[in-house]
Amino acid sequence: MAGTTTRRRREPVPDRPAQPAPRPKDVPRTIREMRLARESRKRPTPPQPQNVLREGLRLERVPDPSVLVLFGATGDLAHRKVVPALYQLWRTNLLPHEFMLVAIGRRAYDSESFRAEIRSSLEKYSRVLPLDDAAWRMFSERVEYRRLDFGEPDGFDTLARHLDELDEAHGTRGNRLFYLATQPSQFAEIVAQLGRVGLDHERHDAGWRRVVIEKPFGRDLASATKLNRDIGKVFRESQVYRIDHYLGKETVRNLLVFRFGNSLFEPIWNRRYVDHVQITVAESLGIENRGAFYEETGATRDVLQNHLLQLVSLVAMEPPATFQADALRDEKVKVLRAITTDPAAAHEVVRGQYGTGWVAAEAVPGFREEPGVDPQSETETFVAARLSIDDWRWSGVPFYVRTGKRMPKRSTEIAIQFREVPHRLFQNSATDPDPNLLAIRIQPDEGIMLRFGAKVPGLGLDVRSVTMDFTYGSAFSVDSPDAYETLILDALQGDASLFTRADEVEHAWAIVDPIISAWTDGGPPPFPNYEAGSWGPAASDELLARDGRRWRRI
Amino acid sequence: MAVVDAPGPGQAALRWTSRARSIAEIEQELSRIWSEVDLTVPDEGAGGRHIAARTSVMNLVVVTRRPEVAERAAATIQALTGRHPSRTLLVIAADPDGPAWIDAQVQAHCVLPREDSPEVCAEMIFLTAGGEAGRHLAALVAPLVVHDLPVTAWWPNQPLFASPQALDLLSTVDRLVVDGSSWSGDGLDRLRALAELAATTRIAVSDFALDRQSRWREAIACIFDDPDFLPYLRYLRRIAVTYATHDEGEPGGTNIVKPIYHVAWLASRLNLRVKAPLAAITGAARGRGRPAPEGRTMIGRGLHATLADGRGDVNVVVRPVASPMPAGTTLRVELLAERRGSELRADVTAEQEVVRVRVWQDGVEALDRQFAAPRRTDVDLLAQAIEASGRDPVAHGALGAAAALVGPAEVSGP
Numbered sequence: 001m002a003g004t005t006t007r008r009r010r011e012p013v014p015d016r017p018a019q020p021a022p023r024p025k026d027v028p029r030t031i032r033e034m035r036l037a038r039e040s041r042k043r044p045t046p047p048q049p050q051n052v053l054r055e056g057l058r059l060e061r062v063p064d065p066s067v068l069v070l071f072g073a074t075g076d077l078a079h080r081k082v083v084p085a086l087y088q089l090w091r092t093n094l095l096p097h098e099f100m101l102v103a104i105g106r107r108a109y110d111s112e113s114f115r116a117e118i119r120s121s122l123e124k125y126s127r128v129l130p131l132d133d134a135a136w137r138m139f140s141e142r143v144e145y146r147r148l149d150f151g152e153p154d155g156f157d158t159l160a161r162h163l164d165e166l167d168e169a170h171g172t173r174g175n176r177l178f179y180l181a182t183q184p185s186q187f188a189e190i191v192a193q194l195g196r197v198g199l200d201h202e203r204h205d206a207g208w209r210r211v212v213i214e215k216p217f218g219r220d221l222a223s224a225t226k227l228n229r230d231i232g233k234v235f236r237e238s239q240v241y242r243i244d245h246y247l248g249k250e251t252v253r254n255l256l257v258f259r260f261g262n263s264l265f266e267p268i269w270n271r272r273y274v275d276h277v278q279i280t281v282a283e284s285l286g287i288e289n290r291g292a293f294y295e296e297t298g299a300t301r302d303v304l305q306n307h308l309l310q311l312v313s314l315v316a317m318e319p320p321a322t323f324q325a326d327a328l329r330d331e332k333v334k335v336l337r338a339i340t341t342d343p344a345a346a347h348e349v350v351r352g353q354y355g356t357g358w359v360a361a362e363a364v365p366g367f368r369e370e371p372g373v374d375p376q377s378e379t380e381t382f383v384a385a386r387l388s389i390d391d392w393r394w395s396g397v398p399f400y401v402r403t404g405k406r407m408p409k410r411s412t413e414i415a416i417q418f419r420e421v422p423h424r425l426f427q428n429s430a431t432d433p434d435p436n437l438l439a440i441r442i443q444p445d446e447g448i449m450l451r452f453g454a455k456v457p458g459l460g461l462d463v464r465s466v467t468m469d470f471t472y473g474s475a476f477s478v479d480s481p482d483a484y485e486t487l488i489l490d491a492l493q494g495d496a497s498l499f500t501r502a503d504e505v506e507h508a509w510a511i512v513d514p515i516i517s518a519w520t521d522g523g524p525p526p527f528p529n530y531e532a533g534s535w536g537p538a539a540s541d542e543l544l545a546r547d548g549r550r551w552r553r554i
Numbered sequence: 555m556a557v558v559d560a561p562g563p564g565q566a567a568l569r570w571t572s573r574a575r576s577i578a579e580i581e582q583e584l585s586r587i588w589s590e591v592d593l594t595v596p597d598e599g600a601g602g603r604h605i606a607a608r609t610s611v612m613n614l615v616v617v618t619r620r621p622e623v624a625e626r627a628a629a630t631i632q633a634l635t636g637r638h639p640s641r642t643l644l645v646i647a648a649d650p651d652g653p654a655w656i657d658a659q660v661q662a663h664c665v666l667p668r669e670d671s672p673e674v675c676a677e678m679i680f681l682t683a684g685g686e687a688g689r690h691l692a693a694l695v696a697p698l699v700v701h702d703l704p705v706t707a708w709w710p711n712q713p714l715f716a717s718p719q720a721l722d723l724l725s726t727v728d729r730l731v732v733d734g735s736s737w738s739g740d741g742l743d744r745l746r747a748l749a750e751l752a753a754t755t756r757i758a759v760s761d762f763a764l765d766r767q768s769r770w771r772e773a774i775a776c777i778f779d780d781p782d783f784l785p786y787l788r789y790l791r792r793i794a795v796t797y798a799t800h801d802e803g804e805p806g807g808t809n810i811v812k813p814i815y816h817v818a819w820l821a822s823r824l825n826l827r828v829k830a831p832l833a834a835i836t837g838a839a840r841g842r843g844r845p846a847p848e849g850r851t852m853i854g855r856g857l858h859a860t861l862a863d864g865r866g867d868v869n870v871v872v873r874p875v876a877s878p879m880p881a882g883t884t885l886r887v888e889l890l891a892e893r894r895g896s897e898l899r900a901d902v903t904a905e906q907e908v909v910r911v912r913v914w915q916d917g918v919e920a921l922d923r924q925f926a927a928p929r930r931t932d933v934d935l936l937a938q939a940i941e942a943s944g945r946d947p948v949a950h951g952a953l954g955a956a957a958a959l960v961g962p963a964e965v966s967g968p
Contacts, residue, residue: 051775051778051779051784051787052787052823052824053771053774053775053778053787053823054775054779055823055947055948056946056947056948056949057771057772062772062776062779062925065923090926093925093926093927093928096923096925097908097923097924097925097926098923098924138926171922171923
């Protein structure tokens with residue numbers, strides 16, 4: 001049993017907030033000293049007045065005029081996600097009129113050919129099709145391409161001068177959002193160059209400067225810490241926006257509303273009523289021509305370290321005092337710090353790799369047969385873990401998490417399994433109703449399902465499980481924005497609530513690092529160990545079966 | 555009868571249509587929609603799949619006396635792609651004389667939100683009631699709404715807020731949607747009546763005339779997002795709204811609900827009380843007016859009022875200008891604030907799809923921003939109204955302030 005295992009405590013990650021400074025000698029200590037000090041102080045500055053005209057309007061504020069500098073603009077992420085999100089924000093008038101997109105890449109485009117390229121990408125990836133020609137025309141007028149080798153210092157000097165010119169020409173007022181959609185290995189270099197040419201400097205009269213950094217943020221604790229340090233040499237933490245796009249998904253954001261906007265659930269959201277929690281991030285796709293990337297990453301780094309642990313922290317966190325970015329992130333960090341698992345124990349973490357199989361009525365190759373993958377690859381395409389959160393609320397409640405490629409279907413879900421009733425009153429019932437279950441579906445068919453027992457109509461007293469189902473599609477009938485639209489708009493508005501903080505990233509790596517180390521130290525895994533189109537290796541089922549539980553059928 | 559075809563994702567398809575001549579028959583037809591075994595969509599090789607359930611959003615009741623208005627309303631509702639109310643009742647009160655009769659057409663329209671999801675359907679009932687039946691709207695509507703879902707009444711054109719039948723109907727609804735800019739005359743009598751209704755009942759009110767101006771409000775609010783300008787917000791001294799007219803300034807000839815809402819919104823947000831309600835500008839006051847903007851011909855008359863806060867008076871001017879724009883359209887909003895000897899002047903104008911904001915601080919241009927903000931269509935406005943829940947304090951505040959600004963006595967329009 002897990003309870004008998006000695007848990008390996010992770011090396012503590014130093015807290016980000018600075019230690020309190022030593023108290024100066026002249027700090028008042030007694031009541032009298034404090035009273036006299038208060039009397040001698042000037043009256044405190046009155047609180048800054050609020051713009052009361054904003055109340056009830058669509059946005060808390062319209063984003064400031066700004067330039068978005070997109071590094072890696074010719075890459076897949078820029079074409080599939082970032083540019084479509086920007087176009088959609090423009091189309092719905094959520095970007096300022098004084099806006100410019102400066103696309104940076106190493107390929108030999110000019111602005112005209114780049115616009116043609118993104119037009120064709122938008123026709124494939126835009127959330128709303130067909131494209132609105134008038135909106136596209138105005139958006140494209142604000143797009144320009146600049147060729148730049150990230151290792152070439154002169155190019156950044158020229159870029160800095162050019163951004164100043166854009167401020168003059170387009171009224172963008174020195175506000176700049178640098179979006180790094182490049183290979184992770186280039187993050188530090190780009191940030192250093194931005195710092196060298198002074199593009200990080202925020203001045204009262206010269207606008208704000210922010211940097212958005214895509215995942216993966218490091219590949220282990222050491223590299224993430226180094227990257228944080230490199231970025232911290234140039235940008236202050238308040239200027240850094242680390243994207244985990246799961247946090248921008250509507251249902252994930254709704255999780256906060258669901259937990260803290262209803263009085264019904266929070267009182268039972270604890271070890272007294274919850275038996276266990278299951279979180280599944282399943283993908284039916286394979287690695288889609290990203291063999292080389294995935295070989296170096298694997299399911300643990302690709303999903304567990306970020307998406308899954310973010311979901312765990314949102315489910316398990318305490319209510320923040322306010323909805324301010326740092327209040328929210330402080331609570332998430334507390335959860336990450338309280339997570340323990342024993343990576344060396346096979347019954348706590350399970351890994352897998354898919355072999356050949358059938359998905360959606362199509363024969364698919366095994367991972368080792370995919371292009372760009374080593375035929376002897378030991379990279380995991382599946383990982384499942386039993387996490388414990390050692391705090392007052394969750395002690396003794398296991399959090400089972402799993403993620404995998406080539407699962408039977410694409411599905412992301414959080415299931416809160418409640419405890420059984422303490423006493424079975426309806427013993428004559430032909431069937432035992434299942435314990436209550438709350439399932440929060442994140443994709444697809446975003447919604448929430450609550451299972452409870454109900455009497456079967458008739459003269460007897462049979463009890464059967466029934467479900468109450470809420471789906472976004474039938475309740476709101478409104479399209480949800482794409483996660484990237486939400487997150488880019490937040491970054492332009494300076495709201496970091498849905499972005500991960502440096503210490504959050506490091507604590508998440510501190511959970512994952514020992515798992516990967518244990519695998520590296522052990523022998524070769526018996527891969528492939530699950531068939532494509534199945535729910536993972538048998539050991540994954542055993543992970544729960546040992547505790548008398550099973551994965552929810554999704 | 556079931557109508558089956560297979561639309562693509564996002565396209566609405568008529569799945570059911572039938573006629574009924576009594577409330578009981580309508581109820582029967584509604585239940586048949588969801589129980590017909592052959593109400594399936596052809597599906598390749600699978601032999602068909604059953605149409606999904608109705609949405610669980612809300613009931614929408616459209617009330618009118620004119621069939622052409624009902625048709626226009628139906629077209630607007632149809633254009634709410636993917637945002638349909640669960641059940642729409644288009645109630646047309648026909649000839650009130652003669653015996654009571656009912657003629658209804660019951661329809662189900664369905665949309666496939668995505669290729670891999672079930673269809674989401676909405677019901678639409680065109681209900682024409684004649685004779686005595688047409689005078690008892692609540693008795694027609696109450697049995698036909700989906701229980702436990704909120705009820706919104708959309709009353710296009712000229713609602714009769716004060717009639718007993720209207721009050722009877724409104725007692726059964728949660729939200730009333732109107733368009734104040736479509737009201738006849740200057741619209742002020744209905745504006746007072748609407749404010750009275752909102753103040754004395756629990757009904758939430760949505761007025762397209764106010765919602766349409768959100769692009770102006772966004773632009774005005776953005777001025778004070780700037781920390782340098784924010785301190786001036788509590789020191790407004792003048793609000794001037796210029797609107798288009800075609801009538802050479804005949805009293806009551808142009809609907810002025812929209813220009814009044816601009817002032818009312820500012821007054822309610824800034825807690826300004828009405829010291830003197832709107833009154834026609836007399837000859838002496840006329841001479842102080844600023845020249846007509848951009849060469850337009852100023853009609854020469856308008857309304858003025860005085861608002862006040864603890865710091866002083868705020869002069870309000872609502873003035874007409876001859877313009878080819880639709881009558882009652884806001885052309886310009888000007889603000890003047892004075893604080894500690896410093897002056898902030900703001901000028902907000904809208905052209906087609908763009909709202910422009912210019913600000914001068916002590917005579918020096920300090921801001922010139924444009925916002926892409928297209929005019930909102932009735933489809934957008936209805937979508938917003940049906941998605942809203944509860945009373946919007948900003949809208950209700952503006953409505954109350956508008957009524958106070960107009961004053962209890964009859965105010966003649968320009």
